[in-house]
Amino acid sequence: MSQVETSQPEARTKTFGNLIDNREVMSEQTFSSRNSSELSDVLGLFPEATEEQVREACRVAQGAFKGWSKTPAPVRGELIGGVGRALEREKEALSRLATREMGKTLKEARGDVQEAIDTCHFFQSEGRRLYGQTVPSEMPNKELLTYRRPLGVVGIVTAGNFPVAVPAWKLIPALLTGNTVVWKPSEDAPACAYALVKLMHEAGLPAGVLNLVFGGGKGAAGEHLISMMDEGLLNKFAFTGSTAVGREIGAIAGRNLLHPTLELGGKNPLVVMRDADLDNAVGGALWASFGTGGQRCTSAGNIIVDAPVYDDFKARFLEATKTIKIGDPNKFGDVLYGPFINERFFTRWLEHYDWGREDGATLLYGGGRVTPEAKPTGFVGDPEASFYGWPTVWEGVTKDMRQFQTEVFGPTINLVKVDGIGEAIEAANAVAYGLSSAIYTNNRLWAHRFKEEIQAGMTSINNSTTGAEAHMPFGGVKGSGNGTRESGIWVIENYTYWQGVNDDVSGTLQLAQMDTAYIEPQAEVDVSDLFA
Numbered sequence: 001m002s003q004v005e006t007s008q009p010e011a012r013t014k015t016f017g018n019l020i021d022n023r024e025v026m027s028e029q030t031f032s033s034r035n036s037s038e039l040s041d042v043l044g045l046f047p048e049a050t051e052e053q054v055r056e057a058c059r060v061a062q063g064a065f066k067g068w069s070k071t072p073a074p075v076r077g078e079l080i081g082g083v084g085r086a087l088e089r090e091k092e093a094l095s096r097l098a099t100r101e102m103g104k105t106l107k108e109a110r111g112d113v114q115e116a117i118d119t120c121h122f123f124q125s126e127g128r129r130l131y132g133q134t135v136p137s138e139m140p141n142k143e144l145l146t147y148r149r150p151l152g153v154v155g156i157v158t159a160g161n162f163p164v165a166v167p168a169w170k171l172i173p174a175l176l177t178g179n180t181v182v183w184k185p186s187e188d189a190p191a192c193a194y195a196l197v198k199l200m201h202e203a204g205l206p207a208g209v210l211n212l213v214f215g216g217g218k219g220a221a222g223e224h225l226i227s228m229m230d231e232g233l234l235n236k237f238a239f240t241g242s243t244a245v246g247r248e249i250g251a252i253a254g255r256n257l258l259h260p261t262l263e264l265g266g267k268n269p270l271v272v273m274r275d276a277d278l279d280n281a282v283g284g285a286l287w288a289s290f291g292t293g294g295q296r297c298t299s300a301g302n303i304i305v306d307a308p309v310y311d312d313f314k315a316r317f318l319e320a321t322k323t324i325k326i327g328d329p330n331k332f333g334d335v336l337y338g339p340f341i342n343e344r345f346f347t348r349w350l351e352h353y354d355w356g357r358e359d360g361a362t363l364l365y366g367g368g369r370v371t372p373e374a375k376p377t378g379f380v381g382d383p384e385a386s387f388y389g390w391p392t393v394w395e396g397v398t399k400d401m402r403q404f405q406t407e408v409f410g411p412t413i414n415l416v417k418v419d420g421i422g423e424a425i426e427a428a429n430a431v432a433y434g435l436s437s438a439i440y441t442n443n444r445l446w447a448h449r450f451k452e453e454i455q456a457g458m459t460s461i462n463n464s465t466t467g468a469e470a471h472m473p474f475g476g477v478k479g480s481g482n483g484t485r486e487s488g489i490w491v492i493e494n495y496t497y498w499q500g501v502n503d504d505v506s507g508t509l510q511l512a513q514m515d516t517a518y519i520e521p522q523a524e525v526d527v528s529d530l531f532a
């Protein structure tokens with residue numbers, strides 16, 4: 001969690017710099033990164049990069065582009081393999097740092113780091129592919145070829161909920177394909193970002209290829225980096241965060257004719273049909289709703305339950321919700337979720353209680369902030385050490401309600417009753433987002449219809465809305481993004497452009513479409529005449 005420094009920090013608190021041209025560059029203003037579960041624990045002080053420092057980082061990345069883009073792709077791939085090995089070596093330390101800094105459980109933090117390792121493994125060998133095509137020409141003695149070329153300097157801004165995996169989804173393919181980078185990580189996870197970049201530099205990235213600038217978003221380093229598109233210093237932008245900010249980035253990128261990667265919000269539906277294995281569905285729904293305290297972009301937003309099993313599902317789901325263990329994941333290994341990543345997310349989440357009451361939904365369980373006086377039975381530790389939220393369940397939620405439509409990014413879920421697969425799909429599609437989705441059913445036709453008709457970039461059948469594997473296309477439709485995909489082979493499209501090459505060795509001017517020597521057909525053959 002980040003905090004603007006007001007009091008004098010303890011003398012032993014270390015101050016870190018931006019990493020520009022592989023050198024530590026300090027800024028006058030700093031902010032602190034704090035343990036999300038215990039706000040008195042400071043991890044370090046990080047710089048608020050100035051506009052001039054961000055500009056300098058972009059210029060440095062521009063300068064490093066020529067050398068890096070000319071480095072053979074298999075050599076770049078081997079370096080990425082080295083990053084993967086460094087991450088494997090430091091997996092435990094980095095996972096513990098992520099748990100301390102942003103508050104996810106250690107099991108999840110290990111998954112976060114593993115996703116980055118998987119990404120390195122995938123792209124290590126992609127350095128030996130990055131295939132282009134040889135294409136037949138319509139002319140003799142002429143060859144057609146296609147090449148993937150890097151775009152140039154990539155500006156990257158990421159969120160704090162996946163401090164290692166989601167940056168790696170962008171950094172690794174961007175670098176592998178020969179681009180250079182300026183990255184502004186979330187102010188909620190600067191320590192993880194610093195450690196990640198140090199490991200990437202350790203693997204041998206030449207100076208200036210990957211630059212790290214710290215600071216806030218609005219009016220700070222994030223906005224400065226975005227504005228570098230207008231200064232012509234960036235050739236690509238990649239962003240994970242809110243739909244509102246994504247739209248602004250899209251507009252600025254658009255007027256500069258750049259195609260940004262935008263991974264934005266979600267209000268992901270999880271459907272439970274009448275024939276579902278209810279134990280499996282309850283387990284999946286519980287994890288999708290409350291895992292990471294609901295602070296994944298793939299967390300479930302609405303659980304859409306088929307009428308015949310509604311009461312049964314609701315009873316089991318509530319029973320399971322009441323026993324969830326919550327608390328400081330640094331101290332208690334078996335909690336399902338920890339604190340809010342920051343106070344801002346907590347405050348925004350609290351608002352939805354007013355929406356629920358005003359819009360006429362029914363609160364089945366949960367009550368805002370966990371306090372010493374009011375805590376769920378499964379809460380362990382000191383609730384006042386940070387911002388912890390009750391697992392919250394609503395019912396009677398309908399499509400017109402704000403909490404049905406809006407991403408609340410916290411441990412809250414809505415139960416929505418429907419009748420049959422048609423109504424279930426209609427409800428699932430009735431939001432302005434389309435990131436992830438899930439259905440629990442053993443009816444193959446229903447699963448097939450859901451898969452085909454759901455408006456979402458990702459769909460799970462009999463599994464949670466979360467948990468995309470590192471080599472599958474990640475991204476959404478509608479308000480969840482602009483159609484770009486991260487991960488696997490698909491992401492390469494977003495960090496390269498195609499160059500088509502005509503190589504004419506004929507020694508004469510051969511004009512395509514005009515000089516092409518097509519073969520003239522002979523006289524027409526009438527088959528019935530042949531056998532008359």
Ligand code: UN1
Nearest residue numbers: 162296297298466467468
């Ligand atoms: C995110 O919340 O921004 O599919 C990413 C998942 C994870 C990634 C989530 N692999 O839940």
